[in-house]
Amino acid sequence: MSYLTHLECGNCHKEYASDQLHTLCPACGRPLLARYDLKRVANDLKPSMLTGRVNSMWRYEEVLPVGNVAHRVSLGEGMTPLLHAKRLGERTGVSELYIKDEGLNPTGSFKARGLCMAVSRASELGVQEVVIPSAGNAAGAMSAYAASAGMGAHVFMPVDVPMPFQLECKAFGAEITLIDGLITDCGAAAKPLAAENGWFDVSTLKEPYRLEGKKTMGYELAEQFGWELPDVIIYPTGGGTGLIGMWKAFAEMEALGWIGSKRPKMVVVQAEGCAPIPRAYDEGERHATPWEGAATIAAGLRVPAAVGDFLILEAVRESGGTAISVSDAALLEGQVEMASSEGVLSCPEGGATLAAMRQLVDSDLIKKDDRVVLFNTGTGIKYPESLEALRVR
Numbered sequence: 001m002s003y004l005t006h007l008e009c010g011n012c013h014k015e016y017a018s019d020q021l022h023t024l025c026p027a028c029g030r031p032l033l034a035r036y037d038l039k040r041v042a043n044d045l046k047p048s049m050l051t052g053r054v055n056s057m058w059r060y061e062e063v064l065p066v067g068n069v070a071h072r073v074s075l076g077e078g079m080t081p082l083l084h085a086k087r088l089g090e091r092t093g094v095s096e097l098y099i100k101d102e103g104l105n106p107t108g109s110f111k112a113r114g115l116c117m118a119v120s121r122a123s124e125l126g127v128q129e130v131v132i133p134s135a136g137n138a139a140g141a142m143s144a145y146a147a148s149a150g151m152g153a154h155v156f157m158p159v160d161v162p163m164p165f166q167l168e169c170k171a172f173g174a175e176i177t178l179i180d181g182l183i184t185d186c187g188a189a190a191k192p193l194a195a196e197n198g199w200f201d202v203s204t205l206k207e208p209y210r211l212e213g214k215k216t217m218g219y220e221l222a223e224q225f226g227w228e229l230p231d232v233i234i235y236p237t238g239g240g241t242g243l244i245g246m247w248k249a250f251a252e253m254e255a256l257g258w259i260g261s262k263r264p265k266m267v268v269v270q271a272e273g274c275a276p277i278p279r280a281y282d283e284g285e286r287h288a289t290p291w292e293g294a295a296t297i298a299a300g301l302r303v304p305a306a307v308g309d310f311l312i313l314e315a316v317r318e319s320g321g322t323a324i325s326v327s328d329a330a331l332l333e334g335q336v337e338m339a340s341s342e343g344v345l346s347c348p349e350g351g352a353t354l355a356a357m358r359q360l361v362d363s364d365l366i367k368k369d370d371r372v373v374l375f376n377t378g379t380g381i382k383y384p385e386s387l388e389a390l391r392v393r
Helices: 038-044 057-063 086-092 111-124 137-149 163-171 183-197 210-214 216-224 241-256 276-282 309-319 328-342 348-362 384-389
Strands: 004-009 032-036 082-084 097-101 129-133 152-158 175-179 232-236 265-271 322-326 372-376
Touching: 032 210, 038 057, 038 241, 057 216, 082 216, 086 097, 086 328, 086 348, 097 216, 111 129, 111 137, 111 210, 111 241, 129 137, 129 183, 137 152, 137 163, 152 163, 152 183, 163 175, 175 183, 210 216, 210 241, 216 241, 232 241, 232 348, 241 265, 241 309, 265 276, 265 309, 265 348, 276 309, 276 322, 309 322, 322 328, 322 348, 328 348, 328 384, 348 372
Parallel strands: 097 372, 129 152, 152 175, 232 265, 232 372, 265 322
Antiparallel strands: 004 032, 082 097
């Protein structure tokens, strides 16, 4: 049921066949984006027809890249709750405050969406083994979906990644290599071994299809709000695939006639110890200079360089949004406040969104009558260190 037609470079706009394995654009080395026959989709699919479909991200199959149902590797990902955070709304003065809780995905994070799609499409194109550099959640998700697909899985992780991430990858049967460094160092270590052994690299935006899984968060938000979009989306950003994916989804839905031209303000949140995107935003740059000495307790935000930096910054600027950083102390407080107020045990990255919202309310960049969505990208259960840092018992 996929209406996939081709791939297009997000930077130089050269086009490539979608029935072959691709990583980055051969011409300029930037990410490739999946394109669909949206006119045909608009003719064949109406929002009302989604009623009764599978309650997962695969309900949007026409605008997803996997054509052969036999290669869909699904563990029930997507259609996560959109929770009205009434108590937090009362505390912050923003009554229309919502939490999109991605921690209820398989393997406990939003990474399930992207890696589900990447592994499924790789399977369809004949891949036997996959490899990933990861700060934690992506590794667990890839390992789980590779196990379900019967693929070999190879994970390269920083040595200081919280132990729950290492244990889940081992449980899923992945081969783990620990690297003394950051996720960029893990990528550098994995690259020659992948080339030597024929492993397919499913790193963030280095293949076209993780983005397609992540974009379903945008489709879900629109559907859950009755085909309207919120005023503000606050998103914790490492590699930025989810934010880029949602921005792509909004453009697709407008082309389908499902929504109008209104867009949310897209807000990037990073940690003060690793904030390349806010720095580039403030300096008016199209690309972000790699961050030196990256350090934060939020492992998913410890990404000193993002291959899709220009796409992140485009979405922020085109939406009238912003990019800000928060301290580790503030994001940890946000994590605990989200739990104690709303019963959502977020990851530290999710806590960063609440810390960012408080800054934006104080500076009047968020109005009291705005409809605001905070993205909790994973469950806090995997982060005992962050909870212990606040002496949570």
